[in-house]
Amino acid sequence: MVPVDQVLTKNVSAVTASTSVTVLGLFHVVETMVPVAQVVTRTGLATTASTSVTVLGLFHVVETMVPVAQAVTRTGSAPTASTSITLLSLFHVIKSIGPVAQAVTRTSLAPTASTNVTVLGLLHVVETMVPVPQAVTRIGSAPTASSSVTVLGLTYVVETMVPIAQVVTRTGLAPTASTSVTVLDLFYVIKSMD
Known part of the structure; x- marks a missing residue:
């Protein structure tokens, strides 16, 4: 995996400030939404508020937290x-x-x-399970090749399915086919090329 260190997000409302945020151990530049200019994850401050923030093009609820130097999740009930x-x-x-x-x-x-x-x-x-040093897909048949694929701005080494050994992301070239690929248990439709 080759992470992109900085990903600039976009949102549909006015932007008041940009701030650095650590998500899953990766630093990103995040444009915060209107009334929010202090949203960070890893802080030593007490929790002050919850707010919506766009990270990697997806809206998430991120909260500033107590001295917990790690990413925390948002759950329907209190974590135990x-x-x-x-x-x-x-x-x-x-x-x-x-x-x-x-x-x-x-x-x-x-x-x-x-x-x-x-x-x-x-x-x-x-x-x-036991973790591996890189994210790989789960396939229904034996892989034939490994290829790079970019999902949500991050590049992964993906084991492609039998008839597909050329999975790439969207480019300026016209795609010739599309295929499903699973990254971290999420299915994505990736544009493939000749």
């Missing part, structure tokens, strides 16, 4: 435990719900269990 999770090939400690205390990302090894975990307001089905 902390757990380690590997997202985008990086280890992070998040607040988990109920009995979830060992969620990690997929690997090539057989899963031991699956559980629901909420990360940045998005619910993911995560399989508990």
